Amino acid sequence: MGMWDNAFEKKWSAVFLAMYVIVMLPVECFYATTYAASWKGLPIFMVGWFWHTLITMILIVVFYVQAMKREEYLEFGTEG
Amino acid sequence: MIVPAPGTFFLVLGGYFLIMALIGYYSAKKTNSLKEFFVMGGKAGAIVSGIAYFSTQYSMSTFMGVPAACYQQGYPGLTVSVPGLVFSMIIPALVVGRKLIRLGHKYDLLTVADYLNDRYESDALRSLQAVLMVFFVVPMMGAQIIGSGIIFNTFTGYPEWIGVVATGVIVILYCMSGGIRGAMLTDVVQGLLMVTTAVVTFFAALQLGGGLEAINAKLLELNPAYMAHPGATGSYHWPRLVSMVVMWSFFSIGSPQLVTKFFAMKNYKVMFKAVILGTLGMWVSATLIEWVGVLGIVSVPGLEGAQRDFIVPLILQKAVSPVIASLMIAGIMAAGMSTIDSLLVVSTGGISRDIYQKLLNKDATDGEILKLSRYVTVVLGIIAILFGIWRPGAIFDIIIFSFGGLTIWATPILLGLYWKRTSGIGAITGIIVGVLVYIPFSASTAMLDKLGLNALQPLSAALKSYAMGFDALIPTWIVAMIVTVLVSLVTKPVSEATLKRHFS
Known part of the structure; x- marks a missing residue:
């Protein structure tokens, strides 16, 4: 299956590509040229990277759960 | 600077090498066909696939060169991998992984060259891929081996080449005997050791520096550039952020030692579980070990030049017992070995299967190729050892150059x-x-x-x-x-x- 084969694939490809582009944006929470203090004095981009990674990880798990309910993902069995 | 403590180090390293050799022996008994040698018969499970993927991607430089860069730059140094690491596996899985799993299962594809040959109906492309892969893989293996030599020299006082040869011989042994099974099973042990090393070193560095809040306040006082892009020496501008995010995720789809792992996966469920497990491993190990470099500015101040490469071992030596420190340093060597082994197996496939069996001797049986592959593994391993002794450039430069050439x-x-x-x-x-x-x-x-x-x-x-x-x-x-x-x-x-x- 490819990234744009059907509505399900298109939706998830768009979600992950959006998250991919977002982390590369030169905005303060990902790329900061002046120091903005956050939790325990950490630069804000460290906290921004953390939340972005956590949200993307959750999205990966949701994608996995939804994909495993679809026939085409069961083609080679589900023994893990 | 580090005081050599050869006794403890030899003991711990000897035990670690013995475990790797035993895994190689176990893998050899399970490896009796060509498909087993190159892709574990296409039956690799989630734990093995996930940990093997991340430990292959993260190499010696993740534990030495990158923390050293962070020591120099401050927090912007973490730009090298932290913002994009969550995409290291999901982007390759999304873009090519699922298609390759399907094609691999349906048409018995074992290597990237198998795919290219089948898709483009071109023996020339197969040959080109195999030749160029070997051209770039040898320096990549050599760079990892150089790191092992440096660590060995630092902790024992003996010449670097002894460490280079010892590491090379152990990797050759378990790859020659167990093929990809030996590589991936040792990767599991090595990956777990890498994560443990990152966690232990992080908390040791926090303790040495007086806690996170105190360290951050001190960093700001020392140099505000440690706390904002582009970093203390101005190396991490926005184009570098984009490059690093894209490089370690999207471009992995061209990296044979990583792409081949999809051919080894049993099914899509394994792929997803491997992505989740591998990404978690990357998140913990890369974030913490790179962060250690920044904490080290306060915990172990005053390092200059090549001394910075030893920030992780220095923190370990200062904060934990010699036995634990030696084990964690074995974890740094594991990071190099887990990359070398996969490279060795894929480059073996390039020569024995893609060039010899598919082009030069199409009548060769799989049994003959399996036997030949073991010899080729030894020869390529020796070439990598010689490259490590020759040492044509800085480790990180060689890795970036080779990674690009492969991808x-x-x-x-x-x-x-x-x-x-x-x-x-x-x-x-x-x-x-x-x-x-x-x-x-x-x-x-x-x-x-x-x-x-x-x-x-x-x-x-x-x-x-x-x-x-x-x-x-x-x-x-x-x-x-x-x-x-x-x-x-x-x-x-x-x-x-x-x-x-x-x-x-």
Whole structure:
């Protein structure tokens, strides 16, 4: 299956590509040229990277759960 | 500086090497066919696939060179991998992984060259991939071995070459006997050791520096540039952020030692579980070990030049017992070994299967090729050891150069999977132009000098001035894509039958 084969694939490809582009944006929470203090004095981009990674990880798990309910993902069995 | 403590170090390292050798012995007993040797019979489970993927991707430089860069730059140094690491596996899985699992299972594909040959109906492309892969894989293996030699020398006082040879011999032994099974099973132990090393070193560094809040306040007082982009020496501008995010995720789709792991996966469920597990491993190990470099500015102040490469071992030596410190340092060597082993197996496949069996001796049986593969593993391993002793450049420079050279194959893989019109001639031309542009674009001055390519120095300087701060791989890939598309449009596409198999 490819990234744009059907509505399900298109939706998830768009979600992950959006998250991919977002982390590369030169905005303060990902790329900061002046120091903005956050939790325990950490630069804000460290906290921004953390939340972005956590949200993307959750999205990966949701994608996995939804994909495993679809026939085409069961083609080679589900023994893990 | 580090005081050599050979007794404890030898004892712990000896135990670690023994475990690796035993895994190799176990794997050898399970490896009796070519498919077992190269892709574990296509039956690798989630734990093995996930941990093997991340421990292959993260190498010696993750534990030495990158923390050293963070020590120099402050928090912006973590830009190297932290913002993009969550995409290291999901992007390759999304873009090519699922298609490759399917094609691998349906048509018995074992290597990247198998895929390229089948998709483009081209023996020439198969040969080109195998030859170029070996060309770039040997330096990559050599760079990891150099790191082992440096660590060995630092902790024992004995010459670097002894560490280079010892590491090389152990990896050769378990890869020769157990093939990819030996590589991936040892990767599991090595990956767990890498995560443990990162966690222990992080908390040791926090303790030495007086806690996170105190360290951050001190960093701000020492130099505010430690706390904001582009970092203390101005190396981490926005184009570098983009380059690093894209490089370690999207471009992994062209990296044979990583892509081959998809052929080994049992099914899609395994792929997803491997992505989750591997990404978690990367998140913990890369974030913490790179962060250690920043904490070290306060915990172990005053390191200069090459001393910075030892920030992780120095923190361990100061904060934990010699036995634990030696075990964690074995974890750094594990990071190198887990990368070398996968490279060794894929480059073996390039020679024994892709060149010898598929081109030179098509009548050779799988049994003969399995036997030949074991010899080829030994020869390539020895070449890597010699490269490690020769040492043509800095570790991180060699790794970046080799990684780029390998991942340029993202072009024909991506277009082959998504654009029916891509032709074999287009793919070959794109790769040749890409490599010819990439070598002068990416190689450091010292590396060109060592390779005897001094004539390329002016061209190299000119190309680098056009990169606008992005890594050489990005403009090179754009050039390769344009050339591949243009040549494909004016050359004959592959047969309908092949397209049907690949796009059905």
